[in-house]
Amino acid sequence: MMVEKSRLCRYGSHRVIEPAGALPQSALRLDATPVAYDNEILCDVEMLNIDAASFAQLREACADDPPRVAEAIARTVRERGKQHNPVTGSGGMFVGTVREIGATLRGSVALEIGDRIASLVSLTLTPLHLDEVLDVDIASARVRVRGSAILFESASWVKLPDDIADSVALAVLDVAGAPAQIRRLCHAGQNVLVIGADGKSGLLACAEAKARVGASGRVVGVVPNAETSGARLLLAQRYIDALVVCDARNALALSARVHEQLPDGADLVVNCVNVAGTEPGSILCTKDGGQIYFFSMSTSFTAAALGAEGLAKDVTMIVGNGFAPNHAQIALDALRNHPPLLEHYTNLYGRAS
Numbered sequence: 001m002m003v004e005k006s007r008l009c010r011y012g013s014h015r016v017i018e019p020a021g022a023l024p025q026s027a028l029r030l031d032a033t034p035v036a037y038d039n040e041i042l043c044d045v046e047m048l049n050i051d052a053a054s055f056a057q058l059r060e061a062c063a064d065d066p067p068r069v070a071e072a073i074a075r076t077v078r079e080r081g082k083q084h085n086p087v088t089g090s091g092g093m094f095v096g097t098v099r100e101i102g103a104t105l106r107g108s109v110a111l112e113i114g115d116r117i118a119s120l121v122s123l124t125l126t127p128l129h130l131d132e133v134l135d136v137d138i139a140s141a142r143v144r145v146r147g148s149a150i151l152f153e154s155a156s157w158v159k160l161p162d163d164i165a166d167s168v169a170l171a172v173l174d175v176a177g178a179p180a181q182i183r184r185l186c187h188a189g190q191n192v193l194v195i196g197a198d199g200k201s202g203l204l205a206c207a208e209a210k211a212r213v214g215a216s217g218r219v220v221g222v223v224p225n226a227e228t229s230g231a232r233l234l235l236a237q238r239y240i241d242a243l244v245v246c247d248a249r250n251a252l253a254l255s256a257r258v259h260e261q262l263p264d265g266a267d268l269v270v271n272c273v274n275v276a277g278t279e280p281g282s283i284l285c286t287k288d289g290g291q292i293y294f295f296s297m298s299t300s301f302t303a304a305a306l307g308a309e310g311l312a313k314d315v316t317m318i319v320g321n322g323f324a325p326n327h328a329q330i331a332l333d334a335l336r337n338h339p340p341l342l343e344h345y346t347n348l349y350g351r352a353s
């Protein structure tokens with residue numbers, strides 16, 4: 001599909017096939033033709049990092065069978081021109097190499113042909129063409145592919161760092177919004193609850209929160225199972241003051257356990273789970289006047305809004321915007337500043353470098 005210059009849009013609306021007038025994120029279908037229009041960057045894609053909520057859904061639907069997950073991803077991309085999970089509505093990000101820079105961007109973006117980058121915008125709005133899905137790593141949600149993707153003028157990306165393995169950087173950059181937002185939301189002396197504390201975003205959230213609240217505040221982590229390497233790391237490195245082992249979908253049990261640790265409730269609850277149904281528990285654990293940062297893509301607006309109303313809780317609920325200024329740098333620096341975290345992520349995600 002050729003697009004006239006006058007139609008080129010910095011947000012990529014010129015790539016929307018249907019419905020007319022939509023922006024790429026909400027579109028049903030994008031044109032992923034691998035050419036760079038004047039205001040676009042074309043990349044060769046080698047790896048996708050599938051969003052945790054999306055990957056959990058794919059694993060369940062495909063019975064943990066890598067070839068079936070691969071086929072489901074290939075089908076979605078074929079049908080939609082982007083990796084936009086039709087069930088969870090979430091995406092992920094890619095790692096690739098810059099192949100072409102459109103004429104109007106040349107010289108104005110800090111990129112050159114051949115640069116290796118990670119995208120910092122969701123795959124739900126990124127035109128993606130796949131020649132082949134090479135393999136799916138069930139443990140890490142990483143998918144090796146051969147394909148191409150388009151970055152719009154408005155997109156964010158980061159050059160892959162030299163000092164951190166690509167696969168580790170990719171894992172951390174996927175959730176870079178979490179530590180950056182926590183840096184803004186947390187203050188000295190506060191009590192913070194992180195639900196899903198031993199996952200990719202949860203660990204970064206705990207480390208960042210503990211650094212912000214200091215000795216006069218408390219950070220409590222919730223995990224469904226205490227016997228994970230992440231849970232042990234949280235305690236060993238004192239990224240948390242207490243661990244609560246509980247299924248966060250059981251709101252009353254969670255609230256009871258958390259209030260044993262934080263009798264007045266949390267000033268800030270950070271929800272980092274990859275499953276649905278944890279909104280009521282998050283709300284009950286927050287003190288009146290407190291805040292909830294719903295980073296999880298499994299969050300339901302209606303469950304959160306109606307849940308808070310029904311529980312008569314005066315809490316401020318924040319949608320987990322994945323973007324914050326310098327978020328990539330903050331996430332990578334979190335690894336550099338916390339060698340045990342770097343070691344942990346390397347053990348989990350470093351194999352595919």
Ligand code: NAP
Pocket residue numbers: 051052053054090174175177195196197198199200201202222223224225228246247248249272273274275294295296297298320321322323
């Ligand atoms: P992850 O590494 O898979 O971590 C998920 C965490 O949730 C794990 O600690 C897991 O514990 C915990 N968990 C699962 N079921 C639970 C339950 N019933 N009760 C309590 N905890 C439970 O996921 P992630 O990569 O950190 O991503 C977390 C969420 O953020 C996902 O929903 C993802 O889609 C979303 N996300 C949002 C953005 C954004 O921009 N807002 C960007 C990227 C990702 P176990 O490991 O012990 O099972």
